[in-house]
Amino acid sequence: MSDSRATKSGFAAEAQRKINSKYSDELAQECLEWIKEITGEPINTSGDMDNFFEVLKDGVLLCKLVNCIEAGSVRKINESKMAFKCMENISAFLACAQKFGVPTQETFQSVDLWERQNLNSVVICIQSLGRKATKFGQPGIGPKEAEKNVRNFTDEQLKAGQNVISLQYGSNKGATQSGINFGNTRHM
Template identity: 75%
Template sequence: MVNDRAPKSGLAAEAQRKVNAKYSEELAKESLEWIATITNEPISVAGDMDNFYEVLKDGTLLCKLVNNIQPGIVKKINTSTMAFKCMENINAFLEAAKQLGVPPQETFQTVDLWERQNLNSVVICIQSLGRKADKYGKPHIGPKEAAKNERVFSEEKLRAGQTIIGLQMGSNKGANQSGINFGNTRHM
């Protein structure tokens, strides 16, 4: 856990400050409020880093969250406070989030939450999961995702489009290369 490590110094401390500067208390608060709504758990929804970490660090609430979105997606939720059991909960949440449609680039690594390395990436993952919840009939957070809008054209319409030369193809009007004498001798 966090308390087992020596404090960072030098470049590592500067890098950690940059990571922590990206953390948004507003988005964290919105995420915790959404989790409380979905799970019906009485949790503190303050958006500061300390509260966010304390509420989510053991992974049980995250597993309850995904089980409320899609029942049974996490088979076993560990209630033990042992480090590896908590990390198993976090990992089970991450696997479930990927199954629910969260892109891999919007997930986090287990140590980002367990060791409090990058809480901003945890917020990003929960926000992404919150956008996907609408597909499962649950309240969502953030902007609603766009629906697929596939268009089908007839063969006649496609053939008509092939006869049109758009401006993307270029034009023979306007600027040209006359007057360019690269490599030529200068004429006096």
């Protein structure tokens, strides 16, 4: 766990500070309030980094969350506080999140949460899951996900577009090479 690790120094400490600076207490609080609403669990919804970590670190609440979104998503939730059991819970949550449609780039590694390496990525993942939850009849969080806007053009419209010369092609009207002296010798 994070408290058994040596404190970071030098470049590692600077990198960790940069990662931690991206963390938003407000977004974390919004995530915890959403989790509380979906699961009905009595949790502290303070968004500060310490509370966010303590509430989610064992992965139990995350597994309960995905089970509330879709029943039976995680068959066995490990209540044990042993490191590998907690990491199993977190991994099960991540597998469900991807199954629900959370893109890989919006998920996190188990150690990001368990070892408190990058809690911002955990917030991003929960926000993304919150957008997907509406497809399962649950309330969502964050901005509404964009929908497809399919446009159908007739053959006539497509042919008309081929005759238009785009302004991106530019013009060479009046173009000369005067003033260009690259490669010329200098006369003094």
